[in-house]
Amino acid sequence: MQILRWQEAMPPQEQQLYKRMQQEGLSPYTWANGPGDYYEVHSHSYQKVLYCMKGSIRFIFPKDAILPSMPEFVDLAPGDCLILPARVLHSAQVGPQGVTCMEAAHYDSAKSR
Numbered sequence: 001m002q003i004l005r006w007q008e009a010m011p012p013q014e015q016q017l018y019k020r021m022q023q024e025g026l027s028p029y030t031w032a033n034g035p036g037d038y039y040e041v042h043s044h045s046y047q048k049v050l051y052c053m054k055g056s057i058r059f060i061f062p063k064d065a066i067l068p069s070m071p072e073f074v075d076l077a078p079g080d081c082l083i084l085p086a087r088v089l090h091s092a093q094v095g096p097q098g099v100t101c102m103e104a105a106h107y108d109s110a111k112s113r
Helices: 014-023
Strands: 002-004 029-033 038-042 047-060 073-076 081-084 090-106
Touching: 014 047, 014 090, 029 047, 073 081
Parallel strands: none
Antiparallel strands: 002 081, 029 090, 038 090, 047 073, 047 081, 047 090
16 A cells, blocks of 8 residues: 655646546546545455545555554545555545545556456
8 A cells, every 4th residue: 555645835636637647557537525425344356546636535444454554544635645455445434525536446467467
């Protein structure tokens, strides 16, 4: 798992993030949720690359599913990026201002051959 914190003075712009992700060979899409929305514990068959664009979101990792050196939770603010490996159990809680994210699935082409 990687957490990349936004280092620029201005918050991210949708087109900027979209281009960045496309240049990395990804097919990004945008989604949004209202304040307090919650995603139950689940996992994905792919590596998830997710940027928080507006608001905030907390990713929570069940104690019995935590990988070595993985935190119990990760809070994302505008511009922050979470790269979540495939099959890692997690839930998510949207912050008090709601959230808008851009994400894409990254499939390991070496595994699909």
